[in-house]
Amino acid sequence: MPELRKDPVSGRWVIISIERGKRPSDFGMRVSPKKGGFCAFCEGNERTTPPEIMASRPNDSKENTPGWTLRVVSNKFPALNIEGELNREGDGMFDKMNGVGAHEVIIECPDHNLTLSTMPLESVEGALRAFQSRIKDLKNDKRLKYVLVFKNEGDDAGASLEHTHSQLIALPIVPHLVQEEIVNAKQYYNYKERCIFCDIIRQETASKKRVISENDEFIALAPFAPRSPFETIIYPKRHESSYMLNDNAGHLAQMLQQTLKQMDKVLDMPPYNMMFHTSPFKDEINDYYHWHIEIMPKLTKIAGFEWGSGFYINPTPPEEAAEFMRAAEI
Amino acid sequence: MPELRKDPVSGRWVIISIERGKRPSDFGMRVSPKKGGFCAFCEGNERTTPPEIMASRPNDSKENTPGWTLRVVSNKFPALNIEGELNREGDGMFDKMNGVGAHEVIIECPDHNLTLSTMPLESVEGALRAFQSRIKDLKNDKRLKYVLVFKNEGDDAGASLEHTHSQLIALPIVPHLVQEEIVNAKQYYNYKERCIFCDIIRQETASKKRVISENDEFIALAPFAPRSPFETIIYPKRHESSYMLNDNAGHLAQMLQQTLKQMDKVLDMPPYNMMFHTSPFKDEINDYYHWHIEIMPKLTKIAGFEWGSGFYINPTPPEEAAEFMRAAEI
Numbered sequence A, B: 001m002p003e004l005r006k007d008p009v010s011g012r013w014v015i016i017s018i019e020r021g022k023r024p025s026d027f028g029m030r031v032s033p034k035k036g037g038f039c040a041f042c043e044g045n046e047r048t049t050p051p052e053i054m055a056s057r058p059n060d061s062k063e064n065t066p067g068w069t070l071r072v073v074s075n076k077f078p079a080l081n082i083e084g085e086l087n088r089e090g091d092g093m094f095d096k097m098n099g100v101g102a103h104e105v106i107i108e109c110p111d112h113n114l115t116l117s118t119m120p121l122e123s124v125e126g127a128l129r130a131f132q133s134r135i136k137d138l139k140n141d142k143r144l145k146y147v148l149v150f151k152n153e154g155d156d157a158g159a160s161l162e163h164t165h166s167q168l169i170a171l172p173i174v175p176h177l178v179q180e181e182i183v184n185a186k187q188y189y190n191y192k193e194r195c196i197f198c199d200i201i202r203q204e205t206a207s208k209k210r211v212i213s214e215n216d217e218f219i220a221l222a223p224f225a226p227r228s229p230f231e232t233i234i235y236p237k238r239h240e241s242s243y244m245l246n247d248n249a250g251h252l253a254q255m256l257q258q259t260l261k262q263m264d265k266v267l268d269m270p271p272y273n274m275m276f277h278t279s280p281f282k283d284e285i286n287d288y289y290h291w292h293i294e295i296m297p298k299l300t301k302i303a304g305f306e307w308g309s310g311f312y313i314n315p316t317p318p319e320e321a322a323e324f325m326r327a328a329e330i
Helices: A121-138 A176-192 A196-207 A249-267 A304-309 A318-327 B121-138 B176-192 B196-207 B249-267 B304-309 B318-327
Strands: A003-006 A013-016 A052-056 A070-074 A088-091 A094-098 A102-107 A146-153 A166-171 A211-214 A218-221 A232-236 A272-277 A292-297 A312-314 B003-006 B013-016 B052-056 B070-074 B088-091 B094-098 B102-107 B146-153 B166-171 B211-214 B218-221 B232-236 B272-277 B292-297 B312-314
Touching (some): A070 A121, A102 A121, A121 A146, A121 A166, A146 B304, A166 B304, A176 A196, A176 B304, A196 A211, A196 A218, A211 A249, A211 A318, A218 A249, A232 A249, A249 A318, A292 B304, A304 A312, A304 B146, A304 B176, A304 B272, A304 B292, B052 B121, B070 B121, B102 B121, B121 B146, B121 B166, B176 B196, B176 B272, B196 B218, B211 B318, B218 B249, B232 B249, B249 B292, B249 B318, B304 B312
Parallel strands (some): A013 A312
Antiparallel strands (some): A003 A013, A003 B094, A052 A070, A070 A102, A088 A094, A102 A166, A146 A272, A211 A218, A218 A232, A232 A292, A272 A292, B003 B013, B052 B070, B070 B102, B088 B094, B146 B166, B211 B218, B218 B232, B232 B292, B272 B292
């Protein structure tokens, strides 16, 4: 019997379609080998990207030259523009505003062939600190309300360049999905006077069924109602409403890289999307929201049912996914 | 300057990224030729599908034998099961229920090589009537609250079989996206005492910018804030809350097939998803909701930004899409 499960934070239902029960090998080989060729993100090609916004240069090399371990540049084809007035405007019954915002690229590592799961741990840690540093800077722009940090790894997950990189888009509005989580988390808090995420972590830690791993500061879980097979969420174990409050980049880098290594092992280097969810600027410190990282390997297709309903059909129960992830020898 | 636009019905924002401005040819050839081979949906292979639930047999041939023009069968790998109790249950703080529902396949035409845009118009009309007939039957099952009719055409849009077919999934809950539309439409109605969809149709008809085509009963629009390039919505021009109230299958078939022919012409037979949105069973006749068909060609990838925000980046302004569609010689 398939099961309908509701995600308590987003309110979204998913169908865990046990009859279709898929094991990792059923998803097939997804790895497409890197083609190489000219790459604007490789060391030596610094002049072919927009000028760098920040960089880590251990030997104090000059900006936009080789010698860096991490670079942040503007996206060459930005979805939003940093210049301009944030005019809100009506068009009869429709609402629009200028596409003011920022769109930046974080190149975590100069080596074309590495990924977040294979690069040196200090590069992962450096990237995590760079995200915070960029968000801190963008927060000074009063037009902006939220910064979404995300990563597309692999062509099937929407990466247009094969050299691994993360992105951030700073927005003049709070994203729909974050807002939805906030509304539900607030409602829960008003009723229970507890953070819904803290309660989830407590219940999952007790039952262990969906725990993938933990260290002193973080826990990786397969959520109760995952949108896709092997979806994984990393939470700080202690209540923390915003990523900006976190100063455990070392522990987080370890947990993040370990999770991605497990995923690579179990699913044979799948394409994936990674998204940071945190409290919006205007209410960064609060008792009801709990920042986290969502990681979704791209294994299934979004089709008419999902587009029409907003529900998802997931052929792999999260309890099984967690078991495979825990058993991965990395 | 890119533009942020809000869909008044769903409340969802999209980024119309004009700098990335994509013309139809930029999306590349998407058509993958049919491979043929054994097909369970072809005439003569009726015994290889689950037994038929309904069929159109102009010469009164026997069920599950050749001689049909349309067949409805259960999905061989159903996402939900029709048997069983609809138990709602808590698991600590989580909610779940048995996956009770129906999952059926509507084979609109026995010919393997036709699609909704190329099959005889009477086959399209027959399919539209079959959807209503199946929904009417499923409505008798008091466990069910909504039937989502949808179609995945082409591998990239999630079709697992190349012989064209539609599907329906009957659900014990109202889909998230439909519920969201209902909540917003109700709010608008409470404030304005008018249907939000009727108002959209009125404004679009006056401005003409996003009108693709119309006949006596229906209108096809490029929505103001489309999730993807060339997204198209077909509405009945007169207020009608539920698809079940419609008795203009002829006009609808004409409008639907014409829209798909235009899309095939402009985008070179793109893969697409089609979804019906209608009022749920328990409130089928009302003044605030207006049923419609959403058609989304699959031209862009859903990646980290979309998964993390619930917003979409659309490189083709709907005004341009509508212009291309209107100009298509079909």
